Amino acid sequence: MGERKVTVAAEVGLHARPAATFVQRAKQAPMDIAVAKAHGGDPVNGKSILAIMGLDVRQGETVVISAEGEGSEEVLDELAEIAGKP
């Protein structure tokens, strides 16, 4: 299982445009994507914009993105870049 730890840099946190871009990319991936806050909390479906918004990740908070299977490393790299973009 691959993992990426990312600190969210966008001023709005993982909401609005960053959340939509993240989910749009995640939906293209064939495997499941999970997102959790680094400091506890259950992982949520990375393809669900409502679940991602419900996590309420603010600027400066760290999330863990995980995925498994063929091509998952590439997907994780892209998702980490989106989540970490200011």
Next chain:
Amino acid sequence: MNLRGVGVSPGIGHGPAYVLTASVPEPPEGATYTGEAEQEKERAMAALTRVAGELEARGNQAGGEAEEILKAQALMAEDPGLVVKVRSLIDRGLAAPRAVYEAFTKYRDVLAGSGGYLGERAADLNDIRDRVVALLYGHAMPGLPAAPAEPYVLVARDLAPADTALLSRGDVAAFVTEEGGPTSHTAIIARAMGVPAVVACPGATTIRQGVRVMADGASGEVRLEPAESDVAEAVGAATVRQAAVSEAEGPGRTADGHLVPLLANIGSPADLAAAREAGAEGIGLYRTEFLFLDRAEAPSAEEQRRAYRAALEAFPGGKVVVRTLDSGADKPLAFLPSAAEPNPALGERGLRAFRKFPEVMEAQLGALAEVATDDLMVMAPMVATAEESRWFAQRCRAKGLRGVGVMIEIPSAALRAKDLLAPVDFVSVGTNDLSQYAYAADRQLGAVSALQDPWQPALLDLVAMAAHAANGVGKPCGICGESAADPALACVLVGLGAATLSMGAGALPAVRAGLAAHTLQQCTFAAEAAREQTTAGAARAAARVHLPELGRLGL
């Protein structure tokens, strides 16, 4: 059948009714379905997919900021978590509309509990939910038709700024709303677009989709299925008035040459062309918050500079009064969030929000200072005390801004206008909020719209106090409320001592014509006669006795 409301933007508009379904009824609790669960699920999925597709298509059409918002909403409509929830509720026996309703409610409650920005997204979810439920019931989809075959009369309970963001002037023949007063957003936007509008019209939302409607934005009359001859007659009378009005040209002045610059109220650079066409001499109120509604983040300095520079360039030599962000109440800004307040109109809005987010004000003043010319003036909304006026003036002066003013829209500010004036260069009376606060009557509420009548004598007294204080210290007092858009009242305001009048561009020609037909003395007499009355109706009638030419002009 005829209905009657309050005419707030003059002119005759006619066309088929487009009724914007403001509230979709809640599907009954425990509603079940007959037939197979699979079919019911398919029905629900098809509706979700279609709504997502429509939101995406509307986004593509709108472009820019609206596109991003609508595409995010499309993702919400097809959210996998939501889909699972809908399916399982149908498995448990609930009919598709009820299952959709409950699934959305579950997510909405989670978001609403977070408050602030997320809380606002809860309203988005309600909107998406209503679209899906309406579709499942076979009701019309909430939302506006794109590229209609002929301009439609837009009928709604009330319109929010977000509803009207995508409106195009050529598509709407008139607005008719059940709620709203003369200073509601429907009224303001209609006047800015030059589209006739009737608000506070009981029964408006009972108008059936597609019925032909004629709205008279002056008298407030709304006729359903009018005879063609009636439409022709009404349009003819409006044309005569138009012709009389268009004869007046040039800068605003009374018949005896007293100059009163006539300025336009705008919400974005897109309004500049209409303002110039209508002969505005400058901008008296630039509502900068309208540039940034629907924004999650504060706009960049470069974007702000562009928007302000556009106005200065459109009116070389004319003054441009920029109001700093006025968030809150009916136009919340996500980047100036306020806590849930029981009375948002009395809460942390306008200048008060800047106390909490001084960095947003500093950034806006900084952007303004960088494009400032001698013609640029900056003013703050919702100023209640001399201290606040001084604080704002200090922050502006520190940035090197020279033309600094405050709005008079709270009764305390009118009562102590002299104190508020001391640290600034001018004041501008916002009559809309001033009457809301003077009469304790919500601007958005049709039921109390009679108290919002700008002819109310107490409102005239407050304006007179502000103008008198300003004239006493040799500083200008402008009027930027919608009351300046009424040709008779515009004369009265000049008689009360207003130095400039600012209004929606559509009202400028009629105000210019009315003013040019009367002397300053007639205006003064009209103002005195109006203030001697005890009711709004009597004040209007008394003033008009001194303004005899208005009738000839058809105003």
